Amino acid sequence: MELFELLKRFKNIAPSADFTEKSKRAILAVVPREAWSIRRAIYHVLETGVAVALAGLFVFVVMGGLSGSKLSPVDYSAIDPQSLHAEAQAINVQIKLSSVVYNEASTNPTAAVAALKSPDAAAAGTSASSTAGGAATSSSASSTTLSVDQALQALTK
């Protein structure tokens, strides 16, 4: 009879609160060991590889690695000093061209009139001169050409 009473009292046995807490921490601290498999190994390798690749790409972008690429958020070619210089040079050339006054139609009657009044001198090629009027001068009168307006000016005399 005493034995039964004793067994009934065992039901009331409980660990102390401090022991419960320590035990709980010890259990949670243990990492469960997963079963090794080829599939799991490949998964881990891929996971690590992707992480490294993403980190590398981030560093690449931060260092301006996409400059000049269509993927770049801005077009870096705009700050290329060589293309800038080339475009500026093209403008300078055009400015110089614009300074070249159109002169084909302007008249320079001097040469034609002199030839009309002094054919001998013209034959010697000394009276006609090439200027903005468009006359081309050479060493002889036969090869000295006149512009339209120069010839017209001469024909008015």
Add this chain to the structure above:
Amino acid sequence: MASTAFAAGFSNIARAAEAGTDCTIAASDVAAIAAIETDPSLSASEELTQELAARKALLSKVIACAENNVTEQGAALNNITVPSAASNVQSILAGKLNDATNYYNAELAKVSTAGIAGTKEIAQEVLSWNTANYDPLAEEIANLDLWSHNQALFTTAQNRMNQTNNIVSFLESAGQNTALEGDLSTTQADFQSALAEHNVAENALAESLPPDQALALIQQSLADLATAYQDFSTINNLIQTLLPTNAN
């Protein structure tokens, strides 16, 4: 409408080209007339006959050469590439070239019946007409050609302006930079000024303002564009210091 007028404008020019005139006017041709006047071996009537024939021949050749010049100008005009908005300028100039051809043909017809005094008058008329009409027309065509070449420069500059705006916006998204904003503002202002001058020059061409005025406007637009490019250089130098890039 404009293209019809443009095509019609070249009908006469094409006919003039078919004539295939040798347009080398030698000073010796003019000297030959003077030689007739001073030739003591010729009688008065012989002198008049020979001088008239020589003057008619040379005057006819010179007027034909003037027509040839119109033909060449027509070809040059036809080769100018302008935006559709400015094509009416091209048509107007083609019409003026057609008028020039008609004028030369009319003057050429008068030569055959003219005396010595008449040939001198025709020469003076054509010379004056050239000064008043043909020379400015040739300058207008030269100005249109110049302006059309500027168009490409302005298109390139507009692209550069857009790209620079994008870069500055990108940099500003990371943090405000007052120096960068100031440089961009200056660049934009100078570029817009150049673009406005370019458009004013186009209007001057369309309204047939005196060629000198149109040329001055074209030159001003180029000068302003050159200033804008100095600004581009300045802002690029600043961007280079702010942006990690291998665009050297």
